[in-house]
Amino acid sequence: MTACRIVITEFMDESAVQRLRQQHHVLYDPTLVDQPGALLAEAPMADALVVRNRTQVRGSLLAALQRCRVIGRLGVGLDNIDLPACEQRGMQVIPATGANAASVAEYTIASALLLLRGAYQASADVAAGLWPRAALSHGREVGGKVMGIVGFGDIGRLTARLAAGLGMQPVAWRGRREASDPLFAEAGVRALTLDELLAEADVVSLNLPLTPQTRGLFDATRIAAMKPGAVLVNTARGGIVDERALAAALREGRLGGAALDVFEAEPLPASAHFQGCPNLLLTPHVAGVTQEANQRVSGMIAEAVLRALG
Template sequence: MARIVITEFMDERAVAQLRARHDVLYDPLLVDDAPRLMAEAAAADAVVVRNRTQVRGELLAALGRCKVVGRLGVGLDNIDVPGCESRGMAVIPATGANALSVAEYVVASAMLLLRGAYASTAAVAAGQWPRNALSSGREVGGKTLGLIGFGSIGQLTARLARGVGMEVCAFDAMLDQDHPAFTQSGVRCAGLDEVITMSDVVSLHVPLVDSTRGLLDGARIASMKHGAVLVNTARGGIVDEAALAAALRSGHLGGAAIDVFGAEPLVASPHFTNCSNLLLTPHIAGVSAESNERVSFLIADKVLEALS
């Protein structure tokens, strides 16, 4: 019987599936208790994490008997993958399991931000009637969605966006213009600068690596269309948060939905004060009731397979 340590939240039924065959420590708050986490790591044959547990440095060194790291999500920037593999540890992300949740978040956010009319509840309930002020919102149909990154999540996002009448273009440094992903989805392959400058909505779908860190800097944000909307469900380090906030305050950008930040949890930040048409969420684009179930059971199955 192996020892499995789960450091962040996981579907309870998937935890029970692991517990039926192995010794399981499940504590969704373990990530915040560094001394205990280090102590438990020494006895772990498998560890299951989300994005906050940093499997690198001292923690990686403490995982002396670990065989597998299950990632309840797809981003791997919190895991030293080469370091794990050099120690014989398999790293297993939940590829594809949360794609629909992210894609729906992107399209829903684009609709909310373009329309700009859904923050009026308190005013209307108080007897105000801001009809004229809220009558110039924009429809999503006919607008251009530009995707930076065109992997599985980007492709599903494109399919949903086209379903509500959007035109879609995409840039992916790993795909050439003849790649079947473009023709099969009806998406136009474009250069990075064209996607940024010509799109009504820009959505990020790239990992945080050296080549994407600071990718959307002040100059690129300034080059976006006047009134354009930015959606970031990828990683916070990709976007210059101060430049984004300044573009929102100046009115150059028409809105933004930001689910990820350079430092998480986000501390009280002066960047995002007095920004209109801004939606901030705590890294939950890929987390829904359904996706949590899919992700949790996929990782449970893969961890059991790796331990067998």
């Protein structure tokens, strides 16, 4: 077998990198995503490209991938890859479907627990001798609350199962499916329209891809339709949520909290609309990245790339 050249532009588990090196020539530079000139110089020699979500496989980079046969995506979202253009060029695009579902679902549940209880940001006050017991005695339990899941793929289904294990009542947006679809019954959830879900859900978890149809799905009108005091958790893509409308709803006390792991622009620029915003958790696109998930995702993509290269 002739050795091929594999270019990896973002971080990957070292054991998976070594697995690729056993059979092929590998350039592994997790900072390559931030060196567009160097990346463009390497692209023409790549038989395979492995990326996460920041590498934009389109435009000049895609044009430079003159002999690339496969693109491995260390994750599941594909909005950073021009899929029609890749298909036209005969490039196989392989996402790590399901490999980080546990990590994202656990992040969602942890965020719901933190935001509903509202008692876990008092360490500095308690250590300083203050005792904000009365102020922190109004938290809510998750038991009996409704978990609304918008996007019922691998992550959404696992989130429903974890939520049910805590005594929550999972419901799911049925999207284009019929409410009678066996998928929902098998998962033990009720299938609702989006308006019905927002009226009932104490926690809303977004787990759907960014597409022209989902961009701006949670605009000011839809955020206003959420149940008063509800919590929003977005681990999907930032373009789905109107960030300014969400911040306004938090400041006005209409929502009980929000956890955002993804943003319209990443890295998130210094953001006036989030400065001093109450009941808000912000993380830098890490919901799907744990030690275990990174190993699963990296291993899955390494094996898939090896099969694609033959």
